[in-house]
Amino acid sequence: MRLVTWNINSIRLRIDALRQVNSLMAPDVVCLQEIKVDDPLFPEAECRAMGFDHIAFHGMKGYNGVAVLSKRPITRVQTPSWCKREDRRHLIATLENGVDVHSLYIPAGGDIPDPDLNDKFAHKLAFVREVTAWMAATIRPEDKAIVAGDFNIAPLETDVWSHKQMVKVVSHTPAEVGLLNGMQAAIPMVDAVRHFVPPSERLYTWWSYRSPDWERNDRGRRLDHVWVTPALAPSLRSALVAREVRSWTQPSDHVPVMVDLDL
């Protein structure tokens, strides 16, 4: 089974890019974040035409929104809300083979890395704490689950272009990294990409729109992740970050992350 996760930053604007991703990678399952479309306007027919006969989406007008597109049957869909908000940042699609596929979009957290001065940062920390507690209570190591998405946190020093310059920047602060590690350890989940790419190797999935000449300067961050439960770890076969997608015409600032499992 091939899974791709991608913060597409508007599914309607980048429906052709999604077609390209589908043609090139031929995924069985796609987890999308920031679809930025209200449910009645979701391009369902276009996704079906790509071969995704089983589609679950949870969108809202203008912001956020997550989806799972699948070529295999989906038997159950859950759309939990966190922090007493209706942000539409989490969708769980259970596949016919018993795998729970999560598409998760953790809040970005604003600019100031202090929860007392910045409500968005406080929300981000509370969100991760809440999801962690829920996962610890509902996912067991022997369950088959894949948690994929834009986590908006780069945990390793090699997940950012400069650890020293990023350590006080939202997405790489010790507070966020500590909470993300706690979320991973709660099951514990296996980082499917770092399972294949050693931590000594720099790896990014996002480059800011505001950074000029992103390709040469390469000031990226690894914000997008695929985690699997221990039950699925022996099935991991390969992982790939599709960096070249960032250089396509009118790109998302995030690129697709692909993981193959022998399922």
Added chain:
DNA sequence: ATGGTAGCGTTGCTA
């Protein structure tokens, strides 16, 4: 210390 770009949907908010 600051500002840089993009998307949504119209004017400012979010990232």
